[in-house]
Amino acid sequence: MSLNQKITVVDSTNKKGGRMILLEVKNVSKRFGDNLVLKNINFSLEEGEVLGILGRSGAGKSVLLHMLRGMEGYEPTEGKVIYYVTMCDNCGEVDVPSKDGQRCEKCGKGTLSKTSIDLWGDDEGVYNLKKKIAIMLQRTFALYGEKSVIENILESLYSAGFEGKEAVEIALKLIKMVKLEHRITHIARDLSGGEKQRVVLARQLAKKPVIFLADEPTGTLDPKTAKLVHETLKNAVVKKNISMIVTSHWPEVVAQLSNRVIWLENGEVKKVGDSKEVVEEFMSSFKEFKKLEMEVEIKEKQIVLENIEKRYCSVDRGVVHAVNGVSLDIYEKEIFGIVGTSGAGKTTLAKIIGGVIPPSRGKYLFRLGEEWIDMTKPGPMYRGRAKRYISMLFQEYALYPYRTVLYNLTEAIGLELPGEFARMKALHTLISVGFTEEEAEKILDKYPKELSVGERHRVALAQVLIKEPRVVILDEPTGTMDPFTRNMVAESIHKSRKELEQTYIIVSHDMDFVLNVCDRAALMRDGKIVKIGKPEEIVKILTEEEKEDMGL
Known part of the structure; x- marks a missing residue:
């Protein structure tokens, strides 16, 4: 039996606007316990298209990208995620749908044929598909810290099946593409944040991905370095005609990189359309960022x-x-x-x-x-x-992933308090960093993966404040942070400064x-x-x- 006999063959008419459809998200909803974080999401992505996803903190952006990558724990509660690709009938290599009928570049023996793969189903090609889905996550560099830049990229190429001289040649091309020729032998842990992100980008491109998922890829970088990484994304992904889905807390970046934008609000699609038009409307929904005035005696x-x-x-x-x-x-x-x-x-x-x-x-x-x-x-x-x-919140903060927010705010940091008092103190601190009382009550018993990145960041800030530092x-x-969350954090800093005398x-x-x-x-x-x-x-x-x- 060949590798793709169990996989549904896609009709050659599966096109949109003259281009092949690569991805289709059908009626997808996602629950974490009683919390509905995605509700009836529907969209498709063409081969070579760049799609932007906008939304305030907690809208469901990161959950959706984790689901499209096939990460454990992010399976849809309802609906399906279908990839329309080609697969080699000899080695199982997955490629883009437009290569239907071509010889497989990896093994040189088999032929690529159109198939559809349900990412969260039991299709035989899921494992091979996941190897061709690239992702850059915010606040996560995922590098071998003690290995050099070229060693990190070679590791990724070896995993993708490249060897010897061919692997070295490809690695050098990728290093040049991401403009890191001056850092080839530098150890990864000694690189700046922007340089680390470019190594991550090169490692992901080494997979020869069919799709590139970029979740706040420059979230922790300064604007100048972020601009360099965005330009690298343009040159290494967009201009190479690799399909990409990108989220960013800088809406203007989404407008520059994408052709089309989906606006998520409270887990639902609020609007889909031209990137510049949707971004403009999204930005108009924010309050003006004004100087906060609170009388405090220094x-x-x-x-x-x-x-x-x-x-x-x-x-x-x-x-x-x-x-x-x-x-x-x-x-x-x-x-x-x-x-x-x-x-x-x-x-x-x-x-x-x-x-x-x-x-x-x-x-x-x-x-x-x-x-x-x-x-x-x-x-x-x-x-x-x-x-x-003295308490310090670093850029690369970490919460215990398999413990609740309440545990992260109390026992995890050695704060031993009677049950009800611990809960009351945790609630008070969460409210001080911008959560409403109702929101704080809801998230106390949740796990970090059930929160948005912006929410996790505020929980990490609460973890610092709950220790009552001077x-x-x-x-x-x-x-x-998006502009809305930045405003909330600004207000919470002023509020805690006044109330807790910090x-x-x-x-x-x-x-x-x-x-x-x-x-x-x-x-x-x-x-x-x-x-x-x-x-x-x-x-x-x-x-x-x-x-x-x-x-x-």
Whole structure:
């Protein structure tokens, strides 16, 4: 029996607008417990078409893309996901439908014939189909951290069945395509976020995919680096006529990359149409991003830094001054921003303030009550003592996937409270980060995979706040947020600052967010602080490169 005898043969009339249909989503709904996250979704995708998906946080975008990839736990509750492809009658290789009747490029022996595969059914070709579905996920790089760029790409090629000289030649072409020739031998963990995303892109392209799914592929990147990754997507995917479905918290990017857009709202399709028209209507549904005004009395100094330095030794660059002679004061209940281009030293400075890493030299004092703690000294009476009162939310936050939101907010972080009190405190904290009381009640007993990425991000923020820290450090807090969620988080920061008397330090490339939220900000260049002042004053001295990097 040949590999595709059990698979329905697709009629050659399966076309739309002169092009073959590659994917059809039929009456798809998805429930997680009692929560209906997708409701009666219907659409088709042509071979070579780019489809954008828009929607606020919690609309169901990521759930839909996970379902189209065939990821475990995301099977439709109702409906079907059908791929119309060709399959080799000798080796089972899957390819696009327009190659019907052609010789298989992989084995060189068999012939490609049209078939349809129910991704969530028991069709024999599902395993081979999944190998040809590429995906880039937000906040997930999925690289071999200790292997070089070329080794990471070769691993993907080996998995796809390429060997020896052929694999090396393809890897070099992919590296050139994603513009990483200058990083071939660099270890993956040492790359910047944008470089890591381009390695992920190359690894996915190594599969020779029939479809490319991009779920917020640049969510954690600054605007300048994101633009480079978007251009790479255009050149490596769109111009190669690979079908793509893309979501982004930057609607204008969806408009630029896609031909057609689906607008999801509360798990349902609200509108489908021309990308520019749908994006324009979607953006008009948001409130204007206004400066928040909340009267809060800024108290005495909380943090004092004097001539702080952090040096690293690099094989390529010798001694690197990541932070070079930084002096600043941060006041209790202040919301203080740290801004600058990629590589300016922002995150390193934040880690020093958070007690995650010690400075190489300089003075750092942290006030506890009336006592000043020397943070340059290790041990339970010094840095260890103060760290209990500082919480930091990193870009690559993680929740326990097989534990409920309530568990993640309490027992997972060592917060041992009586049952009802723990629930009450968790509810209060969730409300403080922008959930309504009804929404907070609903999500407490859910698992992270049942939440949208924006909702998971707010739960992670709640996980930081529930520990009642004196100082909260947020590293790129708006990375994957749509404008609506950004507004909610901005409001929740101001609300918790006032009600819980917390001090915030916000590291961000999102200057609009800093303007909206922060009382003061420091601009960093090459590890040094060049100016401290009101965010509006910082904007006036930004270079054109800095403005581009910060989305202005």
